[in-house]
Amino acid sequence: MSYEFDFASVFEAWPELLHGLINSLVLSAAAMAIGMIVAVGGALGKTSSPKWLVSIIDGYIELIRNTPFLIQIFMIYFGLPELGLKFSSNTAALIALVVNVGAYGIEIIRAGIESIQKGQVEAGKSLGMRPLQIFRYIILKPAIQAIYPSLTSQFILLMLNSSVCSVIAASELTAVAGDIQSRTFRSFEVYFIVTCMYLALSVFFWTAFAAIERTFLRKPTR
Template identity: 70%
Template sequence: MNYTFEFAQVFAAWDELAYGALRTLWLSAASMAIGLVVAVLGALAKNNGPRALRIAIDAYIELIRNTPFLVQIFIVFFGLPAIGIRLEADQAALLAMVINVGAYGIEIIRAGIESIHHGQIEAGRALGLKPLQIFRLVVLKPAIQAIYPSLTSQFILLMLNSSVCSAIAAAELTAAANDIQARNFRSFEVYFVVTGIYFAMSLLFWGIFAVIERAFLRQPAVR
């Protein structure tokens, strides 16, 4: 083996990697936040909406969960212009990620909602709470507590899947790595460093999710 490892050429482009990592963090955080709203509204509509809406949501979920994320991005970026909707690469990446995580999130949150005992809802009604208050205070928070590990794991997968967005030249970490590799041909060094950056970003998100859980979702100790 005569290959000589030269990481210096990779670290010389640290500013591009840093920018790509920041763009990945922004893209992931934005799609997580918007996707969570889509998931909550979709789960609520699937449980309580009219039959036609429930069928449409089921079709959306099955379509997204049974097709590759890369194909979904291509449809958003290359397909939508055919009907007059043109998006920049970053906009298309964000929309595709929201659509993707929303489908998975609906099923996760729906499972959490269904885990809430009906007696708790009846108790909320007996206390005079309005339907929205019952959903927000009695149903939603306990449901999210129950499915929080699954939901956060899905968010981490979303962040890792953002690397696919480089296929449409969206500004993110893998796209930056591809540009660097095209200049110096140091494939191993570039993608080895990028692997470490993705791992660090995953740990960052896990840490943020742990803080959120301790601050807002952890049950108070019983004395």
């Protein structure tokens, strides 16, 4: 093999990679925060709404879960402008991520809510607790304990899926890597470093989420 590895030119662009990494984190965090609002609203809608609204929510979930994320991005960035809705690449990426994670989050949160035994809710009502108190003290924490692993997995997947947003030139890590590769022509070196960066991020977040679960969501031992 005659290929000579040269990481020097890639490391010279380290500030660009770091900037792209920060943009990826900001994009992922914003999408998760907004997506969870969508997910909570949709989950409550599925569990306590009229059938017509449940049907709309189900249609949204099935549409998103059964179409490629790449097509969803293209539809928002290239398709919606034909209807008069034009977004910047970063805004389109955020909307696509929110729409995608919201659909998966609805089902995760719905499963958590439905895991709460009805007898516990009835007991809260018999004690004169208001609906908000019942949700806060009886449903919320046990539901979070039940769905926490799935939610954290979804966040990791969301962060990794943000790399697909590079196809519309959103300013995140993979897009920055593409720019560096086009200047240096060191494809292996660039994408090897980016792979390590994504891997390090995933390991960091898995560790952080596990620590949070042990500290705040540990179930009492009998």
